[in-house]
Amino acid sequence: MLQGKRVLLIIGGGIAAFKSLDLIRRLKERGCAVTPVLTKAGAEFVTPLSVSALAGVKVHDALFDLTSEAEMGHIELSRSADLVVVAPATADLMAKMAGGLANDLASTLLLATDKRVLIAPAMNVRMWDHPATQRNLATLRGDGVLTVGPNEGDMACGEYGPGRMAEPLEIVAAIGAALAAGPLKGKHILVTSGPTHEPIDPVRYIANRSSGAQGTAIAAALAALGAEVTFVTGPADVPPPQGVRVVRVQTAREMLEAVQAALPADAAVFAAAVADWRVASASASKIKKDGKGLPTLEFAENPDIxxxxxxxxxxxxxxxxxxxxxxxxxxxxxxAKRARKGCDWILANDVSPETGIMGGTENAVTLITAEGAEDWPRMGKDEVARRLAQRIADAITVG
Structure with a gap:
């Protein structure tokens, strides 16, 4: 998929810059040519020599290189690649991109390019959560900039949360999806997956048996056809696919907020098994067995996403x-559900225990549309996903 492709890689300043060295190696292994641009801050974490040695070409780091600029080198650099990748994309770089600044080579290239841009954000969790960063992120996505990550986990600063740069192989997958010449290229599709967990108290919750396998397979199949996928997932058993934007949630109300934040989209697939009810007032402390009888739980209806x-x-x-x-x-x-909810298609399946479908590797679905019901044979969930992804592509693209 990446053989013969050309990537302009902008390396921002942050401890995650060390991952960019492995990213270069992974891309080169797959036959992709990498032209590296190292920011001044990035050079504080990785050396031009190490970047150049792995990429096999010169590292670009200065806007006013007289030899190159005699031929408008920064314009040529910005347009000769198939994709521009920023990894790590620091809060500063994202702010420059959102504001249209061009005061160094990296920001000038990003403003001058006519190619798609993919960013892999990396920063402290507080910086990531800051309203300014989130505003900049929304602006960039509105401009068509693709994102991969950030992931959640321990950080070099000692804090924990979202802000870790996606792993090199995740970025490679996102690059592959961005460069895919599939029928869904340029389309944004929202997919929900997994169960939701509705708390009873800090240690107990209401959920269902969904593994998230079908939703994950659908997101992967859509990305393989070139779609930009936002994947909103509850606490599923299976890991999310690579090459998609992952938004993790716990409850139905959180999932609705994430879905609304991810719109607009060309299509939306709601594969999540959302809990219909929640405890109206979850206890802040663990409910104890005190010998005085069963606790009384009052339920409230969850939003219908x-x-x-x-x-x-x-x-x-x-x-x-x-x-x-x-x-x-x-x-x-x-x-009846399709008519009641107002959606275009419904995929119906029998999840009776004897079918083994809930939490299993296979599925047997019936696609219900305005034209009627179409039975699909029992098959692996990956094959169900590929068939659905192709039907979606046929429906939302113009031949």
Whole structure:
């Protein structure tokens, strides 16, 4: 997929810059040519010599290189690649990009390029969560800039949370998806997956048996067709796919907020098994067995994410796909659900225990549309995902 492709790699200043050395190696292994640009801050963490040795070409680090600038070298650099990648993308670089600044080579290249840009953000968790960074991120996404990560975990500063740069292989997968010549290239698709966990107290919760395997497979299949995928996932058993933007949530209300934040989208696939109810007032302390009888739990209804998006009057995705996990009268219940929610398609499946589908590796679905019901044979969840992704591509792209 990357053989013969050309990437302009801008290395920002941050401890995550050391990962960019491995990224260069991984890209070169796959036949991709890498032209490195090292910012002044980036050179504080990795040396031009190490970057050049791995890339096999000269490192660019100065805007006013008279030899190159006699031929407008910064313009040539910005447009000769198939993709511009910023890894790590620091808060400073993201702010410059969002503001259209061009006071060094990296920011000038980013302003002058006519190619797609993919950023791998990396910064302290407080910097990532800061409203200014989130505003800049929203601006960049609105401009069509692709993102991969950041991941959540321990940081060099000793804090924990979102802000770790995506791993090199994750970035490679995102680069592959960005350069894919599939039918969904240029389309943004939202996918939800996994269960939600609704707390009873700090150690107990309400959930269901969803593993997240089907939603994960769908997100991967859409990315393989070239889509930019935002993957909103509850606490699933399976890891999220590479090459997609991952948003992790716990509860149904958090999932709805994440979905609304991810819009607009060309299509949305709601594969998550969202809990219908939550405890109205979750206890702040563990509920103890005191011999005085069972505790009383009052329930509240969770927001209906599928119906909320399907019935939007402004910004509704062009195609909304839901799932109906049923144990009896599967087609009847799913057909009624499609009409009630207002979505375009429903994938219905029988999740009775004897089917082994819930949490298993296979699925047997019926695609229900305005035209009727179409039974698909039982097959692996990856194959279900590939078939659905192709149907989505056929529906939302113009031949």
């Amino acid at each position: 599928l119906a909320t998006v399907s019935q939007m009057t402004d910004g509704r995705p062009g195609l909304v796909v839901g799932f109906a996990a049923e144990t009896d009268d599967v087609i009847g219940h799913a057909t």
